[in-house]
Amino acid sequence: MTNAGPQTAHDHAAPPPDAAAAPGGARDLLLAAASAVMREGDLVDISLSELSLRSGLNSALVKYYFGNKAGLLTALLDRDMAEIVRSVDALVAKGDMAPQDKLRHHISCCIDTYYRYPYLNRLLMRLVRDSDDAEARRIADKYLRPLSRAYDQLIGEGVKSGVFRPIDPQMFYFTVSGAADRFFSARLVLRHCFGQDSLTEQLRDRYREHTVDFIMAGILAD
Amino acid sequence: MTNAGPQTAHDHAAPPPDAAAAPGGARDLLLAAASAVMREGDLVDISLSELSLRSGLNSALVKYYFGNKAGLLTALLDRDMAEIVRSVDALVAKGDMAPQDKLRHHISCCIDTYYRYPYLNRLLMRLVRDSDDAEARRIADKYLRPLSRAYDQLIGEGVKSGVFRPIDPQMFYFTVSGAADRFFSARLVLRHCFGQDSLTEQLRDRYREHTVDFIMAGILAD
Numbered sequence: 001m002t003n004a005g006p007q008t009a010h011d012h013a014a015p016p017p018d019a020a021a022a023p024g025g026a027r028d029l030l031l032a033a034a035s036a037v038m039r040e041g042d043l044v045d046i047s048l049s050e051l052s053l054r055s056g057l058n059s060a061l062v063k064y065y066f067g068n069k070a071g072l073l074t075a076l077l078d079r080d081m082a083e084i085v086r087s088v089d090a091l092v093a094k095g096d097m098a099p100q101d102k103l104r105h106h107i108s109c110c111i112d113t114y115y116r117y118p119y120l121n122r123l124l125m126r127l128v129r130d131s132d133d134a135e136a137r138r139i140a141d142k143y144l145r146p147l148s149r150a151y152d153q154l155i156g157e158g159v160k161s162g163v164f165r166p167i168d169p170q171m172f173y174f175t176v177s178g179a180a181d182r183f184f185s186a187r188l189v190l191r192h193c194f195g196q197d198s199l200t201e202q203l204r205d206r207y208r209e210h211t212v213d214f215i216m217a218g219i220l221a222d
Numbered sequence: 223m224t225n226a227g228p229q230t231a232h233d234h235a236a237p238p239p240d241a242a243a244a245p246g247g248a249r250d251l252l253l254a255a256a257s258a259v260m261r262e263g264d265l266v267d268i269s270l271s272e273l274s275l276r277s278g279l280n281s282a283l284v285k286y287y288f289g290n291k292a293g294l295l296t297a298l299l300d301r302d303m304a305e306i307v308r309s310v311d312a313l314v315a316k317g318d319m320a321p322q323d324k325l326r327h328h329i330s331c332c333i334d335t336y337y338r339y340p341y342l343n344r345l346l347m348r349l350v351r352d353s354d355d356a357e358a359r360r361i362a363d364k365y366l367r368p369l370s371r372a373y374d375q376l377i378g379e380g381v382k383s384g385v386f387r388p389i390d391p392q393m394f395y396f397t398v399s400g401a402a403d404r405f406f407s408a409r410l411v412l413r414h415c416f417g418q419d420s421l422t423e424q425l426r427d428r429y430r431e432h433t434v435d436f437i438m439a440g441i442l443a444d
Contacts (some may be wrong), residue, residue, distance in 0.1 A: 042351070043351075121404075125407070125408070129264070129265075165439065167432075167436070168428075168432055171405075171428065171429060171432040171433075171436075172432075172436070174401065174404045174405040174408065174429070175401045175404075175432070175433065175436055177404060178400040178401040178402070178403060178404025178405065179396065179397045179400040179401050179404075180400070181400060181404065182343075182396045182397075182399060182400025182401075182403065182404070183393075183396045183400065185347070186347070186396065206390075206393065207393060207396070210389075210390055210393040210394075210397070211393075211397065214389070214394070214397055214440045214441070215440065217387065217439065217440045217441075218436045218437065218439045218440030219436070219439075222444070
């Protein structure tokens, strides 16, 4: 997949009429519509006609802003992951917060993130898989390595000060993100098996409470 | 998806020559080849030509044994999930084993299962999503509900006897299977970001040790 970014398209084409009607907003609208459709359908794909229907915008705007559908999916990953990396970095940098409070807050945010973007992990896998080496490296450098560094720091701090048991931060990353992701990516299973939809706020809150409690019990030193 | 099983096909067609050459074994060979291809490619799909190349068998045998590719995928899910449900049921039924030892053993098995069948959870989601209601219900009744009951019993026993903290068994199921699954389904990410392949036995063993240790610390009462 080539990383057909909006800048590239911008430089070479005049904006179509719809874009002018929603200045600055059409791009965000398309991303929001793609996000909503994938969240509701529990899928990591979208048809351009569905996107057009949902956003009320001409699907030619996808070509204008993103080059093609792959570019749109990359832009969506960038939108969602940049927000996560920013907030995790800010949390780790906080000087006046104990490691256990930072971690509690972080786990809580993970649950909220996967509730909002249940497709996120699968989108990440898909884009890493389908991309050429340069783009896969860009995704790794921009999102995965910073998160990995943040875990090193956050967990390392707590281990060093003795509030956490000695835990491998990289292994721990898979425990946390797997537990958080699994619940919301198993939505169809929940629906078919237990007659409930995991995307209710009530279930999210229950799972958040369970996960924060469970993981903190697993990591805190006695 | 219709559940085109081998029995149905068997009743209506004479076995092609290849099948006769590998009596009883061709069906298993096809499933093993599909499993290996999906494991190595980190994908939940397979082309019939790839399957034929890998198994050394004529792809017409897929039609004979499974009806079509969807039938093959269903049969693979059945093969892998039946094994899991059987062993979890046997574990829960053991009268002479403490709940914490049962759980330790179970988590260990989960890691081994996802190491062997890293596609399993995604295959399950895909088949539940793509199936009609009757088939989704069959999958739920045969695999998901039994696992759910086993968790109720296994965790409930330990909570009752006081060795486990009070934990919701259903929420706990997502914690365990998410943590176990995530590591191996993130293989491409590991490869691109950290230059390592999670499907080595060494990494499996490290992740198994981490996961058993972490989850037991999270559930054991003080």
